[in-house]
Amino acid sequence: MLRINWANLRNSHETPWFILDIVMLGLLTINLIWLLFDGLYGTEFVNHQLEKLTPGFEAAYAPIHRNFILVDLVFISIFFVEFCFRWIVSIVRKEHLRWYFYPFLHWYDLVGLIPLGATRIFRFLRIFSILHRLHKFEIIDLNQTAIFRFFTFYYDVFVEELSDRIVVKVLTDAQKDIAAGSPLVDDIGRRVLAPRRPVLTQWLAGVLNHLGQTIHHGDNGEAIRQHVSKSVGKAVKSNAQVSTLTFVPVVGKTIEKTLESAVTDIVTQSLVNLLSDIDADRVDGFINAGLEEYTPTADVLDKEVLMIINECLELVKSHVAQQRWKSELVKKEQAIPDRPE
Numbered sequence: 001m002l003r004i005n006w007a008n009l010r011n012s013h014e015t016p017w018f019i020l021d022i023v024m025l026g027l028l029t030i031n032l033i034w035l036l037f038d039g040l041y042g043t044e045f046v047n048h049q050l051e052k053l054t055p056g057f058e059a060a061y062a063p064i065h066r067n068f069i070l071v072d073l074v075f076i077s078i079f080f081v082e083f084c085f086r087w088i089v090s091i092v093r094k095e096h097l098r099w100y101f102y103p104f105l106h107w108y109d110l111v112g113l114i115p116l117g118a119t120r121i122f123r124f125l126r127i128f129s130i131l132h133r134l135h136k137f138e139i140i141d142l143n144q145t146a147i148f149r150f151f152t153f154y155y156d157v158f159v160e161e162l163s164d165r166i167v168v169k170v171l172t173d174a175q176k177d178i179a180a181g182s183p184l185v186d187d188i189g190r191r192v193l194a195p196r197r198p199v200l201t202q203w204l205a206g207v208l209n210h211l212g213q214t215i216h217h218g219d220n221g222e223a224i225r226q227h228v229s230k231s232v233g234k235a236v237k238s239n240a241q242v243s244t245l246t247f248v249p250v251v252g253k254t255i256e257k258t259l260e261s262a263v264t265d266i267v268t269q270s271l272v273n274l275l276s277d278i279d280a281d282r283v284d285g286f287i288n289a290g291l292e293e294y295t296p297t298a299d300v301l302d303k304e305v306l307m308i309i310n311e312c313l314e315l316v317k318s319h320v321a322q323q324r325w326k327s328e329l330v331k332k333e334q335a336i337p338d339r340p341e
Contacts, residue, residue, distance in 0.1 A: 003140070003141070003144070004139060004140055005138060005139055005140065005141070008137065008138045008139055009137075009139045012137045012138075012139065014137055014139065017133075018134070018139060020082070021130045021133065021134060024079075024082060024126070024130060025127065025130055027075065027078060027079075028079075028123060028126055028127055029127075031072070031075040031123065032123060032124070034071070035072070035120055038064075038065060038068050039117075041061065041065055042065065069115055072115050073115065076113050076115060079109070079112070079113055079123075079126075080113055083106070083109050083110070083113075086102070086106075087102045087103065090102045106129070108122045108125040108126070108129075109122075109125075109126055109129070112125065112126060153328075153329075160324065164320050164321060167317075167320045168317050168320055168321055171313045171316060171317050171320075172317070174313060175310055175313055175314070179310070197284070198280070198284075201280045201284045202280045204280075205278050205279050205280045205282070208275045208278045209275060209276055209278065211275050212271070212272045212273075212274070212275025212276035212278075213276065228264050228267050228268050228271075229260070229261075229264045232260055232263045232264045232267065233260055
């Protein structure tokens with residue numbers, strides 16, 4: 001049910017416009033119902049039934065039907081005056097960039113004023129325009145109406161079904177291009193990554209520098225040191241030459257621990273220095289050195305990358321093809337309480 005928010009109506013200072021909208025809604029409803037009745041009256045079946053059931057009314061309405069264009073002109077005159085009035089107000093309020101924008105934006109109001117059967121249908125749009133204006137000022141809430149939810153749901157269904165099929169078709173064509181040997185990986189490297197190589201190398205150098213600073217300071221650095229210490233400890237204990245130090249009387253164990261601690265600090269500090277000293281030029285040099293050593297076996301990696309892309313597209317297609325509106329409809333049906341028998 002459509003409810004009026006009186007508090008928002010008072011706060012919006014749109015009460016005069018609200019009254020005008022209600023009056024226009026009433027006139028539009030009367031006009032459209034009258035148009036429908038007059039159209040039915042013009043049919044032989046309805047005219048014959050009225051003549052049988054209410055001959056007095058049929059005889060009285062016959063002159064009105066023959067001159068209905070004059071009756072409609074009365075409504076058209078009222079609608080036209082209201083349209084001109086709103087146009088003047090929009091100019092005074094400077095609602096649009098140009099004074100002549102209003103009739104272009106409300107073209108359906110003008111078309112609906114033409115007294116022809118095909119154009120009178122546009123008067124329905126005036127009703128929607130008024131309701132939208134009241135909804136915009138939160139005087140009414142169309143979201144709470146059953147008819148609005150009905151049309152919104154089936155509009156979403158239509159859009160989802162149409163868009164899903166378009167997306168699936170596009171992804172299928174992309175998969176066909178990949179299967180046909182489209183040089184996608186090369187194009188990505190040449191057209192996407194290569195122009196952004198300076199930015200990527202600078203970013204990678206910054207990440208490595210930040211990683212080096214993080215290792216050098218803070219809890220993360222301590223975790224790295226502990227890991228390096230464990231690794232060095234295992235290496236020292238498994239080394240035959242170093243393990244002989246344990247046989248040195250008194251100081252054997254101390255020397256081993258000191259050596260282990262020193263190697264841990266050296267390895268950790270070397271890692272910190274390596275990461276902190278890396279800049280964009282060195283990263284770029286590493287990339288160049290790696291590319292120069294490119295071998296035909298890397299074609300296998302290209303194929304794997306293409307397979308990954310193809311599988312990802314297949315997952316996207318399966319996800320897009322899911323009809324989510326059906327699950328929403330099931331949820332709505334489950335949310336409706338069972339009616340008592």
